[in-house]
Amino acid sequence: MQKMNDLKKLKEVAVSAAVDAGRLLKTKLKQARKIEFKGEIDLVTEMDRASEDLIIGRFRSSFPDIGILTEESDEIQSLSKYRWIIDPLDGTTNYAHGFPFFCVSIALEENRQVVLGVVYDPNFDELFIAEKGKGSFLNGEKISPSTTNRISDALLATGFPYDIRRSKQNNIEEFSRFALVARAIRRPGSAVLDLCYVACGRSDGFWELKLQPWDMAAGSLIITEAGGMITDLRGAPFCLNGKNILASNGRIHHAMLEVLNQG
Numbered sequence: 001m002q003k004m005n006d007l008k009k010l011k012e013v014a015v016s017a018a019v020d021a022g023r024l025l026k027t028k029l030k031q032a033r034k035i036e037f038k039g040e041i042d043l044v045t046e047m048d049r050a051s052e053d054l055i056i057g058r059f060r061s062s063f064p065d066i067g068i069l070t071e072e073s074d075e076i077q078s079l080s081k082y083r084w085i086i087d088p089l090d091g092t093t094n095y096a097h098g099f100p101f102f103c104v105s106i107a108l109e110e111n112r113q114v115v116l117g118v119v120y121d122p123n124f125d126e127l128f129i130a131e132k133g134k135g136s137f138l139n140g141e142k143i144s145p146s147t148t149n150r151i152s153d154a155l156l157a158t159g160f161p162y163d164i165r166r167s168k169q170n171n172i173e174e175f176s177r178f179a180l181v182a183r184a185i186r187r188p189g190s191a192v193l194d195l196c197y198v199a200c201g202r203s204d205g206f207w208e209l210k211l212q213p214w215d216m217a218a219g220s221l222i223i224t225e226a227g228g229m230i231t232d233l234r235g236a237p238f239c240l241n242g243k244n245i246l247a248s249n250g251r252i253h254h255a256m257l258e259v260l261n262q263g
Helices: 002-027 046-062 092-096 172-181 191-199 213-226 253-260
Strands: 035-037 043-045 067-070 082-090 103-110 113-121 126-131 135-138 155-158 184-186 205-208 229-231 245-248
Touching (some): 002 046, 002 103, 043 046, 043 092, 046 067, 046 103, 067 213, 082 191, 082 213, 103 213, 126 191, 172 184, 213 245, 245 253
Parallel strands (some): 155 184, 155 205
Antiparallel strands (some): 229 245
16 A cells, blocks of 8 residues: 555646646746757756656655656765656757647656657647556547558658658668658657657657657656557567667557568
């Protein structure tokens, strides 16, 4: 009973932090933004840090003994069996341009296994939540992936790595191959929301290279708890530190793997 109460409290604080951070981001969306560069095209804004500060402050106040892995700061390590994994603003480039497709993502690990995923999109006021063994939900309603059976009927999503200008592993060949076999491909600019959209059936599959744990943690649980499938790009079991992901409704997963591994 104590464990259930602990997880309930952890979930409550995670949801509150995600929603408050998302609303903060939305209120500042139309204002001038200070932009810095982590790489040629890899951006960070002062709102990435403001959102992160809000979330970390909330967690440190409520759960000071739990470790935190987040995008913009050094990892806070601990001896706790729990660890937060945070993306305070997924879709920074979109945000920097005032393009309203971004979100806040929070996952909770227990003994290195993701047991809670919370994703909040403030632009549509959509809250995705998954708990290990309890299903996935969007604004309180249970969600499930699409029933699309053929890749020729599929709407897919993807993204491109920040080193696209320098690396030959840049997803361009994979994109080209999928463009010839799928109904359509979208590149919205938020891997977290791309995963949530597969989970709720808005798209049928998603793949991306060179991701970080905070890009995948919450979404990976939301996908699997909704009934979808995730692996790496070669079909091996998904690993949070594996840097890439293939997510689908399960029905077109094998077909997507065949396309990815043609080269």
